[in-house]
Amino acid sequence: MNIKEYVVGKSRLAKKASKKLSYESTLVKNKALLNMSEAILKNRNYIIEENKKDVENARKKGISPSLIDRLMLNDERIEGMAKTLKDTAALPDPIGEVTKMWKRPNGLRIGRTRVPLGVIGIIYEARPNVTVDASALCIKSGNAVILKGGSEAINSNMAIYNVISKAASEAGLEDGSIQLIDITDREAVNVMMKLNEYIDVLIPRGGAGLIKNVVKNSTVPVIETGLGNCHVYVDEDADFKMAEDIIINAKTQRPGVCNAMETLLVHKGIAAQFLPHLCDKLKHIGVEIRGCSITQKIVDGIVPAVEDDWATEYLDLILAVKVVSSIDEAMDHIYKYGTRHSEVIVTNSYANSERFLKEVDAAAVYVNASSRFTDGGQFGFGGEIGISTQKLHARGPMGLNELTTGKYIIYGSGQIRQ
Amino acid sequence: MNIKEYVVGKSRLAKKASKKLSYESTLVKNKALLNMSEAILKNRNYIIEENKKDVENARKKGISPSLIDRLMLNDERIEGMAKTLKDTAALPDPIGEVTKMWKRPNGLRIGRTRVPLGVIGIIYEARPNVTVDASALCIKSGNAVILKGGSEAINSNMAIYNVISKAASEAGLEDGSIQLIDITDREAVNVMMKLNEYIDVLIPRGGAGLIKNVVKNSTVPVIETGLGNCHVYVDEDADFKMAEDIIINAKTQRPGVCNAMETLLVHKGIAAQFLPHLCDKLKHIGVEIRGCSITQKIVDGIVPAVEDDWATEYLDLILAVKVVSSIDEAMDHIYKYGTRHSEVIVTNSYANSERFLKEVDAAAVYVNASSRFTDGGQFGFGGEIGISTQKLHARGPMGLNELTTGKYIIYGSGQIRQ
Known part of the structure; x- marks a missing residue:
């Protein structure tokens, strides 16, 4: 398999889906989230079975118990993922909110409305719940999402992805809105970091090494998360x-x-x-x-x-x-x-x-x-995709609003510039 | 001269200055802007004489008339620069504004206040007025600025920089708040693009080639401006x-x-x-x-x-x-x-x-x-550092607010997390 072609192909599909998703109705987005929630519960055995493969592989490799704990899924954690999806459906839709509007002396009315960022790439490590958390927040905020999880969790992530992407499509969400890069080669991340044409922002979630690598090598804009001294x-x-x-x-x-x-x-x-x-x-x-x-x-x-x-x-x-x-x-x-x-x-x-x-x-x-x-x-944002420690775009806990950008909408009656 | 050391040195000074500048009083910032405005007018002959060197060099090199027009300074343009500084002093100070504040059930009051980005690098081409415009907006918004203009305007930029940085210091503004990279070697830009430690954001202002180069090679976050089809x-x-x-x-x-x-x-x-x-x-x-x-x-x-x-x-x-x-x-x-x-x-x-x-x-x-x-x-922002065509951080015309970020301030009475 040509890794570059594969990643570009998935990213192109995400970009294509993001067009319609950007103005998808709240009703359809919420229906998708609730469907995903139910599907996670309904397929819990399948997900847990697949997760067991990852846990077994990790044990064989002698990976640390704390990492295995992060990797491991059980009934309680499955229910936690289902609850996240349900809770996200209940949050207010940020898209379309007009955050301010004013009138100019020439009669133009200028408003700033919230729109999605477009395509969000999430690069993360061993925690399979990120696959669900990130998808939930991205979908609700009208963004397509490209998920690249750690190789340790590949079977779990593929299982979760299969379940939630099918459930989302069945609810009427644009096909391709959720993409999983289901190869473990690190080259996939290198390709993502240069795909300015298809990916609007990358959010690395994980340890210092991962974050530093992405910040240093990505030409796609990055939101840096997490390090706290x-x-x-x-x-x-x-x-x-x-x-x-x-x-x-x-x-x-x-x-x-x-x-x-x-x-x-x-x-x-x-x-x-x-x-x-x-x-x-x-x-x-x-x-x-x-x-x-x-x-x-x-x-x-x-x-x-x-x-x-x-x-x-x-x-x-x-x-x-x-x-x-x-x-x-x-x-x-x-x-x-x-x-x-x-x-x-x-x-x-x-x-x-x-x-x-x-x-x-x-x-x-x-x-x-x-x-x-x-x-x-704790801040009252309902959910969080990470805590930004950079200054550009978002700083501090990032909820749904931080996954949006603005668009100026201008209502005229024939105004021209003097 | 070691270009890297030189650029790093100037950037370090800007970072140092940005610390105090970030909470400088509006009075001092306005005094600096008005002083800079007066100094520009007082030193107009010096600036125009230095500008003549650039115009002459450009003519010798056979540079296009439209570029020479952008480069050329006259009384009217000098007065325009002085007016920009004066007008910027009259704009409301964005820093310290609490854009929202709410109370949590545990009694914590959480507010979001505007703070500067820190150090802003401006990479631009032949127009010497950018030296003044960018400095005015950065100072007013509490940011230190590193100016890297085109080689065609080097004498003009050095003259303007000498005049305005002296005037700013005399008004009590932290020394080092305005930095000019007064070397014409392109390597200087390459160094700036990797200085994540000292530069918080780069804003390229100019043609498609310049912008593409910065977006492609910078690890410092970039705000992309200007291309419009x-x-x-x-x-x-x-x-x-x-x-x-x-x-x-x-x-x-x-x-x-x-x-x-x-x-x-x-x-x-x-x-x-x-x-x-x-x-x-x-x-x-x-x-x-x-x-x-x-x-x-x-x-x-x-x-x-x-x-x-x-x-x-x-x-x-x-x-x-x-x-x-x-x-x-x-x-x-x-x-x-x-x-x-x-x-x-x-x-x-x-x-x-x-x-x-x-x-x-x-x-x-x-x-x-x-x-x-x-x-x-035209949007009523009072000034503009460029028009962002990217989605992250700022989109559309960027005024003073777009040169700021947020800081959460939390007022407690001993709250701990359960």
């Missing part, structure tokens, strides 16, 4: 109990995700009172603490932090701790080492909260709340 | 006089720009009555008409159109004309050959106007008005 800064004027709750939540509630906290910054004026009790609690939960020299003096048994610790997204029960002399030093540290994802100040100072909100450059900046809220669901 | 479709139900006025305006008012019309599509039901009088008028103004076979039968002395004509952005007094059998054929033609810039229907049919607005995919879709209105000034 997030900080909590405890100001001199913080409520200790509140700070402790936020830190424990941000670090330990789900340490493996991008909005979890990685480094704690504490004002020197309170470090000696605040840190010992906090560190006891964290150690009790099993968190390893790597501290600066001052932290080491204040708390016993702290692993010394090295330069690399400040720049590391552990995604694990490890926390770097640094005592700083001021909010300025805290913000400088965040500027130097942060990934512009989610940053938190805990303070009771009005002036410092305002400075932090204004001066810290990140997708989400918090006063007195856990960084774990940076999430489409 | 725009159509006017005259529906069966159109007012002839209105259609004629719109066509003449869209084709001849300024044929060399991207929102000028290039192809006319006419419904077959009216072609025989409509085209002869229109073509007479157009020929009288000096427009060459290249027509399809039906057009050739209806009107005498028409140059036969070949396949290439439908895809060509003439930017000249040439018009391609095609008779179509329906609105569907018109929209198919636009889909096949259009560049998604500006498309016009002239009709009195409510149903067809609605279909055209909904189904045609372009940055701007018009009913009964000239395509020439696709412009930041």
Whole structure:
């Protein structure tokens, strides 16, 4: 098989489907989503059987248990996928919304309406649920989608794709709206990254290596997602109990995700009172603490932090701790080492909260709340295709609106330009 | 000189400046713009003298008169640049605007506020006024700017840069906010296109070759501007006089720009009555008409159109004309050959106007008005850095708002995630 021809062929079909899909009625899109949901449930045994092949292959290859866990499908996860499709049908349709409209002195009425991006390519790794999540959000927002999952999940993805694309077509959705690149050769991704003619945007979802590769090599516009070296800064004027709750939540509630906290910054004026009790609690939960020299003096048994610790997204029960002399030093540290994802100040100072909100450059900046809220669901968007850490187009959690662009519609009565 | 080190050095300075500039007060930014405006007027002789060197070099090289016209500065153009700076100071500051804010059930208040993109690279050709226009819009929107103009305008650009950057600093604007890459080697552009660390977005302004090169080779996110193969479709139900006025305006008012019309599509039901009088008028103004076979039968002395004509952005007094059998054929033609810039229907049919607005995919879709209105000034944006023909981030005329991104600000009272 010629990989390039194969990928170009699928992408051309997606582009063709995207034309009609871009103004498809909400009714048909919702019917497709509900049909897909039912079909997932109806074919659960087939999907789980196919998934077992992937899990078995992964075991044979000696792949890590955490990766196998991400790969594995069971009844609960199948039901979760069906629910995502159903929930997405219930969300408001972003397409056709006129977000603003105004009148010019010459009588022209100019409106900006939401339209789909066109064709969205999703490049992801081992989680088969992305096949469903991404399809649901793309369809609802009128976009055709090209799915390129990891080779570990190929049988699962093919099974899910077979079920949902058939269900979508039966509901009247334009054929070809969902495409799966069902070959595992990495060359397929290389071809996708250069297909500006057929793909409007690529969204890589996965680890740092995958994202870096796509950002570096794609000529198709990319939305960068996911890396989060997030900080909590405890100001001199913080409520200790509140700070402790936020830190424990941000670090330990789900340490493996991008909005979890990685480094704690504490004002020197309170470090000696605040840190010992906090560190006891964290150690009790099993968190390893790597501290600066001052932290080491204040708390016993702290692993010394090295330069690399400040720049590391552990995604694990490890926390770097640094005592700083001021909010300025805290913000400088965040500027130097942060990934512009989610940053938190805990303070009771009005002036410092305002400075932090204004001066810290990140997708989400918090006063007195856990960084774990940076999430489409928690923000109230209903669903999420990822968290953008870039500035262009979308920044922060990306829901349906972020999968759209604008079109100006102009109502005239014969106006010409002078 | 090591070109890479030089470009990286300037870009690093811009990035450094962008930090403080991102939350600079409106007062300081406006003071800088007004100072720059005055300095341009005060130093007009110096700028015009330096510009003469460029014009002389261009003449020696035998560069086309139209390019020399774009390059040349005189009192009127100097005053135009000063006015742009003054007008930009008078525009509302987009930065800090909270575009929406909502409350979650857990009591979190989440707001989206406008922040600058960071560092904007502008790659342009012979027009020295871009040096001023781009600086004005970037400064007002809190962005640092890296200017890379064409080699033909190097002396003019250096003179303008010397004047405006000094004036900006004197007004208290962060040093380094405006950077000029004052070397003419094309390698400088190659370096800029890979500087993801320091440059947040590149905006190429110029001809098709320049834009294609940047889109193809840049790993820094690009906003694509400018190419426009725009159509006017005259529906069966159109007012002839209105259609004629719109066509003449869209084709001849300024044929060399991207929102000028290039192809006319006419419904077959009216072609025989409509085209002869229109073509007479157009020929009288000096427009060459290249027509399809039906057009050739209806009107005498028409140059036969070949396949290439439908895809060509003439930017000249040439018009391609095609008779179509329906609105569907018109929209198919636009889909096949259009560049998604500006498309016009002239009709009195409510149903067809609605279909055209909904189904045609372009940055701007018009009913009964000239395509020439696709412009930041005409839309009421106050200024414009270009017209985006891409879908990501910005689409259509880009004013100050399009040079910003969002930041979520979250006000909590100790919320943690369950």
